[in-house]
Amino acid sequence: MLVSGSEILLKAHKERYGVGAFNFVNFEMLNSIFVAADIAKSPIIVQASEGAIKYMGIDMAVGMLKILSNRYPHIPVALNLDHGTSFESCKKAVDAGFTSVMIDASHHPFEENLALTKEVVEYAHSKGVSVEAELGRLMGIEDNISVSEKDAVLINPDEAEEFVKATKVDYLAPAIGTSHGAFKFKGEPKLDFERLQKVKRRTNIPLVLHGASAIPEYVREAFL
Template identity: 55%
Template structure:
């Protein structure tokens, strides 16, 4: 099966009240762990590439690794650009074979955001590619995205309707209280589900996207710290909140930090317990297995997309 767009995946997810996992990829082991988990669970997946990943791994290498994943499985796989910050980068990814791109012009004014997004949508749709945009800003740090709490703002429901209508965008990332990185909440985790429900009611059958949605599973934080890490007080979005969001029109849930924590924890453990080991396969292999187990858990227990294809 060739790479697909997210259009049909989101239609099915909306009807089924589940979400498709969008997992950030940086290297071969991460891609293998995600894809192996999706194969066993019979779940569609979105493999997404950030600006940081493109700088680290080289766009050509990442694209070829994803092509290998497609050849290795008959799963519906979307290749998605995460947080493209300009028309130029979105165009480049579209021309390189991506089936979905995100234009994140949320740091601009409302009118500028519409203008830039519309330009990307027009080009992408002419090539059969779908577009995600963002309205409202998430706090936190992820690769090249760095937004302070003071600059973060929740999505206005009425503006969301106008934005979708004027841009023709295919999905919309909204801000309801999640944030990027491992430190999402200082106190009790809380999402604005009333705001989500309002946006969903004003945009019926329209797929919404939740960024900054890693749970920051305590077991991986504890393992990192146990084996020499220093990640005190890390806290993410409780899994039951993510499942609730999927029941309210969120069709795509982004997961990055959980992947990093799972892999890092497994590698740290392996290196500490086997200090004489210097074969990268001996510690990257356990890292890959940790990602697979974590992604399987997400698919079955959080996203509820297991056996959906």
């Protein structure tokens, strides 16, 4: 059952559990995600990055998702654009049938990030599509996003509150020390759970932890 990201994450937010978001680049990966969700009896978010869309074609990405969603009608699933870098990229995904888009303008100064996110939110919401944004900068490499250790910046809770109120974004990816992509932590991960709790209290919306797949024990702590 294809639904908006908000429909899945607001329920998780209220009932205090997490939902996995999984990237795919072909049918085999997407089919495996659905099979696992069926076994686990879990809702899922499936994601395609700009690079994956370039590889597959956006019509193919949406088409495969719709076919598998019809095959597993009991599984709530949202299709999310992962790390969209522009309004045009997000608009293209919305128009193609994605039910959620991420606008990642975290490499811009705060005010530019806010303005671009607000523009995406206004368009996506007019089409019934949910929006994720990012504040702070997560270290690592994923698709065409690359952030070195010296450039990584943790989220400011005060800015997070202002950002969410101004943009009306549906969920937020806060930088608290996680690292996304192929290159993970050097040594022991150091995640700022106190900062995460402050952001949660200030924003009261679902939060998204990128780069969480390699640190399941820390993910569990995030829900305590």
